[in-house]
Each structure stands twice: as C-alpha cells, then as structure tokens.
Amino acid sequence: MLAALQLVEGGQHFSSLSIREITRQTGVVPTSFYRHFRDMDDLGLALVDELSMILRQLMREVRESQANAAKPEQLIRHSVDFFMQQVDANRGIFVFLTQELTGGSVAVRQAIRSELNFFTNELVLDINRYRILPDLSREMLEAAALLVIQIVSMAIVEWLDTAQTLASQRETIRQRIVRQTQLTFLGASHWKEKEKTV
Amino acid sequence: MLAALQLVEGGQHFSSLSIREITRQTGVVPTSFYRHFRDMDDLGLALVDELSMILRQLMREVRESQANAAKPEQLIRHSVDFFMQQVDANRGIFVFLTQELTGGSVAVRQAIRSELNFFTNELVLDINRYRILPDLSREMLEAAALLVIQIVSMAIVEWLDTAQTLASQRETIRQRIVRQTQLTFLGASHWKEKEKTV
DNA sequence: TGTACATCAGTGAACGCGCGTTCACTGATGTAC
C-alpha cells in the first residue's frame, strides 16, 4: 500500500499502475501481491479504508488544535494553515484521495464521498456545539457544512500542484479558502428560511 | 477523439486507455493514431482544447436561456436545471473533464483549471452587468464567482454517478447546488470589507 | 483540359517488452499436545 502511494505521489495515476510496478517498488516478487489483495480494485478499496482512518485522526488533530483558540475570528485561518501543513506532510495520501474522488471505480468514489459526508457531519456537530448558527435548518446547515468541506477539497488539488517554493501562489490559495469559508458562514448566518424557498 | 470519449464514458479512466484500444474503437489500424497525435498526452491536451470550445458554447446557451428570465429569484434554479440537462446530453465530455481535473498530467489539469477561471470571469462580468453585488471588492467577487463554479463542478461528479432513474437523489443534488449558490450570493451581499480582513 | 507531383490518412507485418496470472515450492513463525 505504501508503494502504491509513493508511485501515485510520483505523478502516476492510480488507475494506470500495474501490479508488477507496485511489487517492484516494494522489492518483492509479483506473485506476492496476491497474498494480500485480489486485484488492483481490491487494493484501491483497502487504501481508501486505511487512509480514511488516518484522515479522521488528522482532522481530530485539526479540531483539537483549535479547541481553545484565543481569537474566534482567526479560527478559520488557523485551521486552514494547520490543515494545509498536514497536506504537505502527507502528499501521497491526498494525491490519491483527490485522484480517486473523480477517477476510480464507482465503489471507490462513493467510499470517498461518504468520507466527505462524515466530515460534514462532524462539522455540523461542532457548529451546533458552539451555537454558531442556531437558527439554521438542518438541511441548510448540512449544505453549508458540505460546502466548506468541498471548498477545502477543491483547493487541495491546486495546492498539491503548487510547489512549496511558490509562496505567493500558495498564499493566494490559502486566502481563497479562508474567504470562501467566511463567505459561507456569513451567508448561512443571514439565511431566512421563508425568503428563499428552493 | 470521439472514440476516447466513448471509452471514458464507458467507465474507464483516460489514463488507463491504450492507443490500440482507441484505434480499435474507431475501426482503424493502430498506426493511424500517429497520423493525428504524438502520444496519449498529446491526445489529452487536444481533447481539453476541443471540449473547452464546446463547453464555452454550452455555457453561452445557459446564459442566453436566462438573459430575459421573468423571475430573477428563479434564475439560479432555472440555470441549474438547464445546465444539468446539458450534462446528461454530453456525459462523455463531463466525465472526461472531471476526471482530468484531478487526474491527468499537470498540463491537462492546469488547462482545465484555466477554463474554470474563464467561466469565473464570465460570471464576474454578468454580476457586474446586472449590478448584483455593486459594493464587493474585485478579489472577493472573484472568490465568490469561483466558488459558484466549484459548487457546480463538484456536483457534476456526483450527478454523473447517479442514474437518471433515481429522480429523488438527483433532485437532492440539484437542490444542494441551488442552496449552496444562494448561500454564496447571500454571503457576498452582506460582506463588509473592513470587518473581515483575511 | 491533361499530366506530374505532393500531401496525407490509412495499411499490415513485425519487433521486443512488460503485463496479469498459474503453479508447485520454500522456509520462517505460531500452535497443540
């Protein structure tokens, strides 16, 4: 699994990897692959499972790092900074997950989407816990929370394409995430159910 | 190029297609491929170029279809309905473009992103033309417009995975796009530059 | 109007190669009695 991540991080698409390539990277004979996975699809699903665990732990750390933040108005920016640091430290994971969000088999795509929904629910819980948007309907709250998750997801792709040395471009991306997130919360706080029936 | 789109629409990832597969689909001998493209990367870039043209035409139609809409509050919903209809009518195009948004070579990814930026600018022009958000700074306006484009982009992936027969699930996606877009505009209309320095 | 040549998409044989997958195997580690 680590070998697959390394190859994906090296610029190849997961769907174009071969079993022999992966076992070569591991330093093991091709037939050994079958001791662990039925085929590449099986490996893909196992990777999503494994990486989901890691990602959840990582998100927990992001939330804890902000649990008793001094200045609430900087909470968004600090969370974004912390999270993007984690993205850099785990490139392979995020390259794979963003690739497969649009690329893999139907099963893999849906597994990743359900993971995004999990984070959406976590975010909804946090928003309720701190009574940030007390008047919002459940449906709208979920749409807003998912939007925040999606803002970050889309930005990760561009972030991974932007070398760490291009500080100003990275700052542009960071700023956009913060702005778009603030926009979402601001919109949500002004939402009146009756005005805007969908 | 059409053959490649058909294969991608059939569930394969573009990066896993072979030259022989494509020429087989076209009904032509493998060597003919080289009369038109240097390699698969070349074909990928040519596809993005070609599909960008089609997509721009398609977006023009969406905008024209709403140019003299009777009820401005339903403008978002009608545009979304019209656009999603186009997505269904051109599955191959959108499967390819969403795949390559996260998956292809760096060059292809950036070509698609620059296309999204083009649509963002178009949207900014429209917003200015109708004086919808007159007090917003250029930067914030762009962040909001890009957010709307991103909302639709992310939804397309899920939309393409949801069979046309699953009407209720499709309605959920459609509703979410509308809600998230309304949220974005609502947030943008309440934005005060001084309060929220990033 | 007719001839000579250039252009160009497609042909078909051939190449060496890496691929997925099978099979019977080895040898280390864990478990039962």
Added chain:
DNA sequence: TGTACATCAGTGAACGCGCGTTCACTGATGTAC
C-alpha cells in the same frame, strides 16, 4: 521441554497476450503548370 503440524509471506519459472512503436507501403485527393 520436545515433536508434529498448520499458517502464511515470499519465491521463481512459465504461459499467452496486448502493448507501443518502426517501417515501407497504398491509394485517394488536392495543386501547379
């Protein structure tokens, strides 16, 4: 404590196959004079 067996990751040879790419070719269409 010692022996017998089960489990399990890795081995290495072998297979048939589809792959990308090369080459010299054909035959239709367009262009110059």
